[in-house]
């Protein structure tokens with residue numbers, strides 16, 4: 001390993017911040033499936049941990065899983081991001097909410113969030129769900145991002161995978177989007193999409209860690225030379241705090257690849273700073 005963690009500063013494009021009571025139920029669920037999260041801590045402590053890891057800015061991904069929750073969650077995120085100016089706020093939308101178009105506008109117009117997070121694995125709707133079409137148009141109009149858990153890792157249901165995602169992509173091909181986990185496990189296919197979709201980015205969350213968490217992960221990981229050739233389109237992400245290993249692992253696994261300094265500067269910091277238009281960090 002040529003570089004060490006201290007050689008770089010970071011923007012984490014894949015961190016979660018739920019209201020504390022929701023975090024608690026999520027963590028209880030993870031416990032049940034034997035995913036032992038080491039960071040089941042109060043919100044302020046989580047923020048402090050990121051700061052100590054030299055993370056200069058971080059996203060606030062959360063997602064509603066039933067009706068009439070999203071609006072309050074967005075309000076919570078707005079308050080949180082006002083208290084933490086280095087938060088990169090992302091909202092959530094639930095397709096059954098009657099006022100979804102109205103609060104989507106509010107997300108961008110009033111709250112000035114950077115985007116929204118969609119998690120089809122938990123939210124259980126198809127990316128091209130017609131109830132979301134108007135919402136997508138609003139996001140696109142405001143130049144917001146969608147961070148998509150579009151891939152099939154760590155497990156799959158009928159709503160994930162490129163096959164369904166493509167139906168959305170055909171309609172919104174120029175939309176700004178970030179594909180979580182580099183599209184795992186369909187890495188190659190998602191990487192290829194970067195050639196066609198100039199506003200698409202991939203985040204590295206959970207993919208390059210030293211200890212092998214997912215059985216399919218190691219074999220199908222993108223090759224270092226491929227990463228390098230798309231270095232302007234890759235964003236560092238960790239999935240903190242919902243990880244069953246120390247935060248450092250997310251960085252160390254990438255440093256193990258021994259790629260050039262400018263590669264790391266781009267993916268750890270520069271790319272996210274640019275696309276989220278972050279100032280003063």
Ligand SMILES: [Zn+2]
Pocket residue numbers: 014016205239
């Ligand atoms: Zn995540």
